[in-house]
Amino acid sequence: MKLLEDRIREDGLVLPGNVLKVNQFLNHQIDPELMYALAEEFVKLYKDEKITKILTIEASGIAPAIMTGLLLRVPVLFARKQKSSTMNEGLYTAEVYSYTKKVKNTVSVDEKFLKKEDRVLIIDDFLANGQAVQGLIEICHEAHADIVGVGIAIEKSFQEGAELIRNQGVRLESLARISSFADNKVHFVEDADN
Ligand code: 5GP
Numbered sequence: 001m002k003l004l005e006d007r008i009r010e011d012g013l014v015l016p017g018n019v020l021k022v023n024q025f026l027n028h029q030i031d032p033e034l035m036y037a038l039a040e041e042f043v044k045l046y047k048d049e050k051i052t053k054i055l056t057i058e059a060s061g062i063a064p065a066i067m068t069g070l071l072l073r074v075p076v077l078f079a080r081k082q083k084s085s086t087m088n089e090g091l092y093t094a095e096v097y098s099y100t101k102k103v104k105n106t107v108s109v110d111e112k113f114l115k116k117e118d119r120v121l122i123i124d125d126f127l128a129n130g131q132a133v134q135g136l137i138e139i140c141h142e143a144h145a146d147i148v149g150v151g152i153a154i155e156k157s158f159q160e161g162a163e164l165i166r167n168q169g170v171r172l173e174s175l176a177r178i179s180s181f182a183d184n185k186v187h188f189v190e191d192a193d194n
Contacts (some may be wrong), residue, residue, distance in 0.1 A: 001175040003037055003169065004153065005188055014181045015025065019158065026125055026153065030048060030063045039067035042151040044124065045173045051121045051146040053077055053114065057096070057107055057132050064153050065123040072121075079107040079136060085140035092142040101127040107135050109141075109143075116144035127152040127174060129160025135172065149173060157189050170194055 023143060025031035035156055040063075044064055045151035054066035054076040062078050070078035079094075082105065091108040114120070122136045140147050147170055155174030166174045177189035 001038070001041055003034065004176045007031075007034060008176055008178075009156065010185055012186055012187065016183045018159070020126075020154065020156070020178070020181070020186065022154070024062065025124060027060050033068075035063045035067045036154055038064045040072050041175055042068045042121070042132050042173070043071045044138060046121055046149060046151065049119060049121070051119050053118045053120050054123055054146075055079065055109070055114070055120050055136050056123045057081070057136060060125040061123055061132075064125060064151075068121070068123055068151070075113075078111075079109050081105040081107050089106060092139045094138040094142075096135035097131045099126075099131065106141070109139050111143070113188055114139070114145055115142040118143070118145040119148050120145050121148050122150045123152075124150075127161040127165075127172075128159045129157040130159075130164035133161065133165055137168065139163075152173075154178065 007025055010058050013021040015021050025034055051074055054065045054069045055075055056062055057079045057120040064156055065076045090111050093106050096105050097178055120140050125130055149171035152174040155177045157177045158180055178186055179189045180187045
């Protein structure tokens, strides 16, 4: 998606450890118009899927997820991160290793908000090694809900997350796909040969 790629080129900062900082529009300050445009893309891609719920993970997935929920007129559910995994009654939970914070979190969703009748679109801001999305997939499995697919704003295609998801037969659509951070610059999959 050109709009998102241009914005990443303009405002993205490549940090050590293959981390892209996008604090200008996604991870700290949020550009609602850009989030709305991302949501329009997700809706185009998944329009025929009879989605009943958007599932994301706190915190940075919430902005693109809520715009998508607004356009589809469906509720947006975010998995909450908590320190300990005691008190799991009435919750669907999964263990998620955080790529940026290097800690393991238990993420959870209240059972009453996810049902076997649900057709779920999973949304997140970044896809790196796929641990966050994998946790959300597991939560959907626990609830016996159908996973329509995954929508990612920024995929780092040189990391293993995309393959992990596709290998499970889950549809994955990413709006910007980064092939490398060579020379501290962002290279996208489409312009990998340039
Ligand atoms: P994964 O679980 O796929 O390894 O990592 C995805 C999660 O880690 C996302 O929810 C996102 O919050 C964070 N993340 C991974 N890579 C990056 C990155 O390059 N930049 C930022 N800002 N967040 C990232």
